[in-house]
Each structure stands twice: as C-alpha cells, then as structure tokens.
Amino acid sequence: MLVLTFTNLESNKSRMTTKQLLNKYYKKKKKSKQKVKRNRLKTFKSRYFYYLKSKKWAQIKLDLYESRGKQCEVCESKRNVQVHHLSYKNVFNEEPEDLILLCKNCHEKEHGIK
Ligand SMILES: [Zn+2]
Numbered sequence: 415m416l417v418l419t420f421t422n423l424e425s426n427k428s429r430m431t432t433k434q435l436l437n438k439y440y441k442k443k444k445k446s447k448q449k450v451k452r453n454r455l456k457t458f459k460s461r462y463f464y465y466l467k468s469k470k471w472a473q474i475k476l477d478l479y480e481s482r483g484k485q486c487e488v489c490e491s492k493r494n495v496q497v498h499h500l501s502y503k504n505v506f507n508e509e510p511e512d513l514i515l516l517c518k519n520c521h522e523k524e525h526g527i528k
C-alpha cells in the first residue's frame with residue numbers, strides 16, 4: 415500500500431512535469447500566433463494607409479464625385495466631402511456600391527466619433 419502510494423506520487427509528479435512542459439509549449443505557440451496576427455494587422459494597416467494615397471484611390475474618388483456629385487449622400491452638404499467604406503470586402507479593389515460619400519460630420523458620426 416505504502417509502495418503504491420509512492421508510485422502514485424511519483425507518476426503524478428512526472429505527469430505534472432509533462433503537463434507543465436506541454437503548457438509551456440502551448441503558451442509559446444499561442445504567443446507566436448498572436449504575433450503573426452498582429453503583424454498581419456500591421457501589414458494591412460500600412461497597405462491601406464499607402465492605398466489611400468495612391469493614384470488608384472484618387473481616381474476612384476474622382477469617379478465617385480463625377481457620378482454622384484461631390485456632396486454628402488446623407489445631408490447633401492458640399493463641405494469636407496470624404497469617402498467612406500460601407501464594406502471592406504473588396505478593399506484595394508472597391509466597387510462603387512462599397513463606398514459612400516459623406517461630409518466630415520456625417521463621416522465622424524458613422525465611425526462613432528461624434
Ligand atoms: Zn453629411
């Protein structure tokens with residue numbers, strides 16, 4: 415009986431060590447996954463940032479101004495008209511229906527800033 419208890423203790427101990435080792439391994443794995451996710455987000459953000467300065471985006475904006483008139487599609491204000499993404503599903507290759515023209519005021523409302 416006493417021997418059995420000892421054996422149990424011993425095996426418990428070694429099982430714990432394995433578990434701890436596994437935990438360590440999974441923690442490391444999780445961390446690097448988070449890092450990848452963060453980097454991907456960073457890449458998207460910087461790509462989007464440069465895209466907003468690209469000729470392509472400038473042309474998309476011009477086309478929208480031409481086809482819809484350079485005014486807010488919500489309140490019809492002609493001041494500080496900006497382009498807002500209704501959907502990011504075609505980001506970097508937007509269709510006109512993915513975008514809406516908004517004045518600064520309505521745009522900030524849309525983003526919950528005001
Ligand atoms: Zn507006």
Ligand SMILES: [Zn+2]
Nearest residue numbers: 497498499521
């Ligand atoms: Zn927006």
